Amino acid sequence: MIASSNALAAERVPAANTMNRDTPAIDIRNVSCRFISPDGKATVALRDFTMSVAQGEFCAIVGPTGCGKSTTLSLITGLLKPTVGEVRIMGEPVNGIDPRIGFVFQSDAVFPWRSVLHNVAAGPLFRGKPKDAAYALAEEWVRRVGLNKFSNHYPHQLSGGMRKRVALAQTFINSPEILLMDEPFSALDMQTRTLMQDELLQLWSSQSGSVVFVTHDLEEAIALADKVYVLTARPATLKSVYEIDLPRPRVMSEVRYEQRFIDISRKIWSDLREEVQMT
Numbered sequence: 258m259i260a261s262s263n264a265l266a267a268e269r270v271p272a273a274n275t276m277n278r279d280t281p282a283i284d285i286r287n288v289s290c291r292f293i294s295p296d297g298k299a300t301v302a303l304r305d306f307t308m309s310v311a312q313g314e315f316c317a318i319v320g321p322t323g324c325g326k327s328t329t330l331s332l333i334t335g336l337l338k339p340t341v342g343e344v345r346i347m348g349e350p351v352n353g354i355d356p357r358i359g360f361v362f363q364s365d366a367v368f369p370w371r372s373v374l375h376n377v378a379a380g381p382l383f384r385g386k387p388k389d390a391a392y393a394l395a396e397e398w399v400r401r402v403g404l405n406k407f408s409n410h411y412p413h414q415l416s417g418g419m420r421k422r423v424a425l426a427q428t429f430i431n432s433p434e435i436l437l438m439d440e441p442f443s444a445l446d447m448q449t450r451t452l453m454q455d456e457l458l459q460l461w462s463s464q465s466g467s468v469v470f471v472t473h474d475l476e477e478a479i480a481l482a483d484k485v486y487v488l489t490a491r492p493a494t495l496k497s498v499y500e501i502d503l504p505r506p507r508v509m510s511e512v513r514y515e516q517r518f519i520d521i522s523r524k525i526w527s528d529l530r531e532e533v534q535m536t
C-alpha cells in the first residue's frame with residue numbers, strides 16, 4: 258500500500274469537541290447488511306465490512322455499481338441499521354439522526370420555493386439560531402461560494418454548478434463534523450466538476466470535518482482523498498485501502514497529470530478492475 262504524508266492535516270483547525278483526537282470520527286466494525294424484499298428475497302449488500310475514518314480525514318469509497326457504497330452512508334447516518342456488526346460515530350453507537358453529520362447528494366437538496374439566501378439560512382434557522390444571526394451567517398456563506406450576486410435568485414434561475422454551490426453552502430454553514438457525499442458532482446460537466454472539487458477542498462481545509470465521498474470516478478477519488486477504500490463486488494467487503502500521498506493543497510486541473518497520480522491510478526485501477534469485471 259502507498260504511504261501517506263497528509264501534509265496539510267496539521268494545519269487544519271482542531272475539532273471543537275472534548276473527545277480524544279484519536280477517537281475515529283466513524284468506526285464501522287465487521288458490518289453486514291441484508292435487505293429482505295417483500296417477496297422474501299434476501300440481498301446482502303455488505304459483508305463483514307470494516308472502515309475507520311479519523312477526525313479531519315477525507316476518505317473516498319469506490320467499488321462496482323450496486324456493491325453497497327450508498328448503503329454504507331445510510332448506515333453512518335443511522336437511516337439503516339446493520340444486520341450484524343456495529344457503527345460508531347465519535348466513539349458512540351449511532352443513535353438516530355445526528356446533527357453533527359451533513360450530506361451532499363447527486364440530486365440537489367435545495368428548496369425550489371426559496372431564494373439562494375433563504376436556502377442557505379434554512380439550516381441555522383432550523384437549528385434555532387436567531388434570525389439576524391442566521392441571515393448574517395448565510396450572507397457570509399453565499400459570498401464564500403461566490404453567489405453574492407445571485408442571493409435573491411431562485412434555484413430554477415441557477416445553473417447546475419451554482420445549485421451545487423448552494424448545496425455546499427447549505428451544508429458547510431452548519432460546520433458538520435462529518436460530511437457524507439454520494440456522487441455529489443456526477444451530474445455536472447467536466448469543467449464545472451473540476452471547479453466544484455477545488456471549492457470542496459478549500460471549504461474542507463478551512464473546517465475540521467471528516468469526509469466520506471462515494472464516487473464511481475476513481476480519478477476523482479484519488480485527487481480528493483487522503484484514503485481510498487476499494488470495495489469488492491456485492492456483497493461488498495473491503496478489498497483494499499490506499500493512502501494517497503499526493504501533497505496538499507491540490508489543484509484539481511493539474512494533479513491528474515502528475516506522474517505520482519498516474520502511478521497511483523494504475524495501481525488502484527488494477528485492483529478495482531477485477532471487481533468491476535465481475536458485475
Ligand SMILES: Nc1ncnc2c1ncn2[C@@H]1O[C@H](COP(=O)(O)OP(=O)(O)OP(=O)(O)O)[C@@H](O)[C@H]1O
Pocket residue numbers: 292293294300301302320321322323324325326327328329491
Ligand atoms: N432498501 C433496500 N431494499 C432492498 N435492497 C436494497 C435497498 N437498498 C439497497 N438495496 C440493494 O443493495 C445493493 C447495494 O445498493 P447500494 O445503493 O448501496 O449500491 P451502490 O454501490 O451505492 O450502487 P451504485 O454504484 O449503483 O450507486 C443493491 O443490490 C441494491 O439493490
